[in-house]
Amino acid sequence: EISLGLVGSEMCIRDSFSAGLSLFAVALGAGAAGTLNMWYESDLDALMKRTCLRPIPTGKINKEHALIFGIVLSILSIYGLYYFSNFLSAFLLFITIKHFLYLQLLMLLLAELQH
Numbered sequence: 001e002i003s004l005g006l007v008g009s010e011m012c013i014r015d016s017f018s019a020g021l022s023l024f025a026v027a028l029g030a031g032a033a034g035t036l037n038m039w040y041e042s043d044l045d046a047l048m049k050r051t052c053l054r055p056i057p058t059g060k061i062n063k064e065h066a067l068i069f070g071i072v073l074s075i076l077s078i079y080g081l082y083y084f085s086n087f088l089s090a091f092l093l094f095i096t097i098k099h100f101l102y103l104q105l106l107m108l109l110l111a112e113l114q115h
Contacts, residue, residue: 018084018085021080021084022080022081022084022085022089024080025076025077025078025080025081025084025085025093026077026081026093028073028076028077028080029073029074029077029078029081029093029096029097031073031077032070032071032073032074032077032097033070033074033096033097033100033101035066035069035070035073036067036070036071036074036097036101037100037101037104038054038055038056038066039056039063039066039067039070040101040104040105041104041108042054042056042057042063042066044108045057074094074097077093077097078090078093078094078097081093
């Protein structure tokens with residue numbers, strides 16, 4: 001944590017740097033979840049007018065490459081958050097990515113059951 005008490009201390013630069021890299025790791029985790037979501041829903045995206053122009057349905061990005069990229073990004077973001085922050089933060093990021101995908105799947109299944 002960065003607090004006002006650290007301003008001016010010799011640890012401030014390191015802690016600010018770690019905090020910035022931790023935020024970057026969280027952003028990478030969000031990108032990883034979005035990538036994995038687009039990989040999973042690419043078949044459905046191709047059928048919908050709103051999403052048919054996304055990179056995977058149009059073929060600009062290979063579906064398998066998107067999966068690999070999403071997994072690698074997930075691993076890098078979780079490890080980066082662990083390294084620059086702590087285990088709990090990294091674990092929560094892992095749970096967030098996992099549950100984002102699970103909840104998306106659940107919402108799709110519920111939507112299909114309603115139709």
